[in-house]
Amino acid sequence: REKNNMSYVFEGTAAVEAVSDKVEYTEDAIFSKYTYTTTTVKKEGDKLKAAPKSMQVEFKTDRKVPKTGVLFVGWGGNNGATVTAGVLANKQNLTWRTKEGEQKANYYGSLTQASTVRLGVDGNGNDIFVPFSSIIPMVHPNDLVIGGWDISKTNLGDAMRRSKVLDVQIQDQLYDKMKDLVPMPSVYNPDFIAANQADRADNVITGSLKEQLDQLMADIKGFKEKNSLDKVIVLWTANTERFSEIQEGVNDTADNLMAAIDEDEDEVAPSTLFAVASILTGSAYINGSPQNTFVPGVIELAQKHNVYIAGDDFKSGQTKMKSVLVDFFVSAGIKPVSIVSYNHLGNNDGKNLSAPKQFRSKEISKSNVVDDMVASNGILFEPGEHPDHCVVIKYVPYVGDSKRAMDEYTNEIFLGGKNTVVMHNTCEDSLLASPLILDLVILTELFQRVNFKMDGATEYDGFHPVLSLLSFLLKAPLVPPGTPVVNALFTQREAIVNFMRACVGLPPENHMLLEHRVRCRGTLS
Numbered sequence: 001r002e003k004n005n006m007s008y009v010f011e012g013t014a015a016v017e018a019v020s021d022k023v024e025y026t027e028d029a030i031f032s033k034y035t036y037t038t039t040t041v042k043k044e045g046d047k048l049k050a051a052p053k054s055m056q057v058e059f060k061t062d063r064k065v066p067k068t069g070v071l072f073v074g075w076g077g078n079n080g081a082t083v084t085a086g087v088l089a090n091k092q093n094l095t096w097r098t099k100e101g102e103q104k105a106n107y108y109g110s111l112t113q114a115s116t117v118r119l120g121v122d123g124n125g126n127d128i129f130v131p132f133s134s135i136i137p138m139v140h141p142n143d144l145v146i147g148g149w150d151i152s153k154t155n156l157g158d159a160m161r162r163s164k165v166l167d168v169q170i171q172d173q174l175y176d177k178m179k180d181l182v183p184m185p186s187v188y189n190p191d192f193i194a195a196n197q198a199d200r201a202d203n204v205i206t207g208s209l210k211e212q213l214d215q216l217m218a219d220i221k222g223f224k225e226k227n228s229l230d231k232v233i234v235l236w237t238a239n240t241e242r243f244s245e246i247q248e249g250v251n252d253t254a255d256n257l258m259a260a261i262d263e264d265e266d267e268v269a270p271s272t273l274f275a276v277a278s279i280l281t282g283s284a285y286i287n288g289s290p291q292n293t294f295v296p297g298v299i300e301l302a303q304k305h306n307v308y309i310a311g312d313d314f315k316s317g318q319t320k321m322k323s324v325l326v327d328f329f330v331s332a333g334i335k336p337v338s339i340v341s342y343n344h345l346g347n348n349d350g351k352n353l354s355a356p357k358q359f360r361s362k363e364i365s366k367s368n369v370v371d372d373m374v375a376s377n378g379i380l381f382e383p384g385e386h387p388d389h390c391v392v393i394k395y396v397p398y399v400g401d402s403k404r405a406m407d408e409y410t411n412e413i414f415l416g417g418k419n420t421v422v423m424h425n426t427c428e429d430s431l432l433a434s435p436l437i438l439d440l441v442i443l444t445e446l447f448q449r450v451n452f453k454m455d456g457a458t459e460y461d462g463f464h465p466v467l468s469l470l471s472f473l474l475k476a477p478l479v480p481p482g483t484p485v486v487n488a489l490f491t492q493r494e495a496i497v498n499f500m501r502a503c504v505g506l507p508p509e510n511h512m513l514l515e516h517r518v519r520c521r522g523t524l525s
Contacts, residue, residue, distance in 0.1 A: 009126045010116065016134045016504075023505030030061040030136070032505035055455045061136055061503045062449040066230030068139050070441045071223060071283075073274050074238025075148025075183045076159040078347050078401055079288075079314075082430040083237075083437050084146050084181065085160050085174050091142045096169035103167070110435035111472065112138060112442045117497050118509060125515070135500045139445050141438045145227045149219070150183035150238075153203035157181070163347070165401045165430045184219050187212050187270040192241040192291075196351055209261045209268055216277035231448065233441050234278040234285045236271050237314075237433075240349070241291040244269045254304055257297030272298055279307045284444050286470075287311030287478075288437065294466075294478055302465040308444060310467040313475040314436050317427030318343060318405035319369050320489065325421070326370045327488040329411055334419065335380040336387045338410040339370065344394040345403035347429060351395055368476055369487045403427040436473045443470060443496070450503060469496060 017025065023032040037054045072080040089105035096103055107113035116129040133140075154162065157179030160171055188204040190197075205212045224232050246252060250260045250267050260268055261276065271293040278285035279301050287293045290313040302309045315323070318341060329336050344350070370389065374381050405425040413419045447467060451460035463469070464480045471477030471485075472492035479485050486492060498508035 008129060009122070010129050011119075012131060014130075016119065016130055018504040018506050020505045025063075027063070029063055030059070030504055032059045032061075032503055033057075034059060034502045034505060036502075057455070057502070058453040058460075059503045060451045060453075060460055063137050065137050065139050065143075066445070066449075067145070067228065068143070068441070068445050069145040069147065069223060069227055069229040069232045071220065071232060071234045072146070072148035072437075073186065073234065073236045073271070074150055075146075075181075076150035076152050076154050076156065077237060077239075078163040078165055078349070078430040079237040079433050079437060080148055080150070081156055081159040081163050081178075082165050083434040084156055085166060085170070085178060086434055087141055087144060087146065087438075088174055088177055089170060092173075094170060094173055096167060096173065098167050098169070103170075107141065107435055107438070109432060110141075111439045111493075111496075113141065113435070113438070117500075120506075121515065132497075133442075136446060136503055138442050141442065144438075144441065145229060147223050147227075148183055149186035149216075151186045151188045151197070151202075151204055152200040153182065153185075155179045155182045163401065163430065165428070185215075186238070187216070187273055189270050191266070192244075192269050192271075193239045194351070197239060197348075200348075209264050209273060213261055213273055213277055216274060217281050220277060220281045220283055231445065232281070232283045233444055234274060234283050235288060235437060235441060236274060236286065236293065237288045237437060238271070240289045241269050241271055241293075243292050244272065244295055246292075246295055251295040251297045254297050254300040257295070257301065260297075269293065275309065276301060279305050279309070282307055284308040284310070284448065284467075286440050286444060288314045288433075288440070290476060299466065299481070306462070306465060308448065308463065308465055308467045309478070310440065310444065310470045311474060311476070311478045314433045315473055315475040316432035316436055317403065317429070318407065318425055319475045321405075321423065321425060322407065323369050323373075323487050323489045325409060325423075326373050327490065329409070330373045330377050330380065333377075333380070335412040336370070336374075336409055337412055338388045338408070340388075340390045340392075340408045342392045342394075342406045343403060344396040344399065345401070345429060346395065346397040346399040347401045347403075349429065350393070350403075351397075368485075372485055372487050401429045401431075403429045440470060440473050443473075469499060472496060 022034065023030065034057045035054050036057050037052060039050050040053050041048055041050050074080055090107060094105045112133050115132045117132050119128045119130045122128055157175045160166065160174065160178050183203065185203045185205045188201045205215050220232055220234065244251065245267050247267055249256050250265050251257045269291065271287065271291060272295060275285045275293055275298050284307060294309060294311060326336055370387065374386055405427055407423045409421040411419040444467060447463055447469065451462050453460055466478055466480045468477055468479040468483065472489065477485055494509065501508060
């Protein structure tokens with residue numbers, strides 16, 4: 001076969017600057033004018049009438065990257081220790097030997113640090129790819145200031161060793177720096193996490209809920225002041241909690257939630273208390289576990305104070321693969337009828353999830369991932385019809401952080417046929433989650449610097465406080481009330497990429513590639 005003379009070209013060092021009458025670069029900001037186009041559909045009799053609609057949007061993106069700190073709830077856990085070690089290893093350009101040979105610190109697995117985006121084509125028709133982080137200025141993970149809380153007072157060096165995630169040689173190189181990092185006391189309520197966590201709880205804030213809230217707010221403010229930070233982002237990477245009951249008069253509104261904290265109500269979860277502390281200090285809050293931290297009162301409080309929140313539950317292994325495969329099956333006209341997902345793991349997350357109430361939180365976040373894709377195809381599925389979907393998680397201490405995930409997909413195909421796909425996935429749990437944690441912090445900080453004027457508005461405004469644009473990184477994406485949930489992975493990623501392109505006045509990637517597919521190519525102008 002004749003070799004194609006087109007190629008993919010990676011430009012890893014060149015600076016990206018959009019050249020268009022739609023964009024203006026100043027010393028402080030990037031201003032762009034963008035035509036947002038969608039299609040509206042209206043049913044008239046037996047016809048669906050589709051019409052293109054457009055809206056003019058002006059973007060303003062601050063170019064100065066602020067000094068940013070991140071506070072992890074559960075800093076001494078596997079994820080917190082691994083993220084911290086990873087950043088230190090990269091800052092020092094560490095190398096170490098394993099049985100496979102020399103290894104070098106990297107940020108593989110990070111959307112912002114290790115992936116690329118297609119920028120466009122050059123004069124020879126070559127596709128030009130650039131680092132994801134090169135289109136708009138972003139904070140670099142090496143520049144993050146890291147701190148956090150934990151119910152265990154174990155220092156980060158010993159926590160790193162306890163987690164058994166990293167190779168011994170890299171642990172030995174990092175230990176002296178890590179041992180000097182000690183978590184602040186955290187909030188502990190044994191009603192919300194498994195009883196088997198009690199032996200770790202030697203570093204807890206005491207007092208009433210209001211006193212605990214005041215302490216958390218003082219911790220955030222003190223961390224920001226001590227490190228001369230421009231902003232702080234708080235991220236929950238602690239144990240999965242049981243679901244909170246939504247109770248009228250307790251957590252159903254912002255005012256009721258604040259009153260419930262004052263009155264020491266039992267149904268205020270520790271994660272909710274951290275979310276409230278973050279919001280009241282103007283710090284974005286990200287929930288990396290599956291519990292319903294964002295009760296209606298928290299969402300209303302975030303809207304009232306215009307502080308970003310995002311969740312729920314890091315999407316790093318089995319669920320990420322599921323969101324790819326189910327999207328493929330349904331979009332290819334193949335009907336999934338049974339999805340059975342089994343996991344076993346041996347880290348502290350698995351130990352906590354061995355309790356039924358905590359497992360139920362995880363089961364919910366893992367099970368809902370296929371809903372929007374199934375609902376999109378009324379040819380395959382009747383209204384209300386879903387595949388059988390079973391999720392099992394077992395605690396097996398021996399495997400540690402090396403989680404095993406096994407999935408069986410059974411599909412109906414042409415003329416009554418059956419198709420079965422079986423997958424085995426060994427997920428190094430914290431090594432997959434840690435880059436996503438950094439991405440969540442980096443993108444949240446970026447989105448705080450972007451403002452819009454929508455369709456002739458005179459004042460700039462930001463995103464809805466519920467940052468649904470982060471859904472690529474989360475199992476059960478939190479979305480603004482009354483808006484659709486999108487779980488399809490490709491769609492989630494393209495939403496972020498096209499948003500960044502809009503910020504610099506570039507059109508969205510439509511993947512038509514007409515210049516490569518027709519005989520009379522014409523001239524792009």
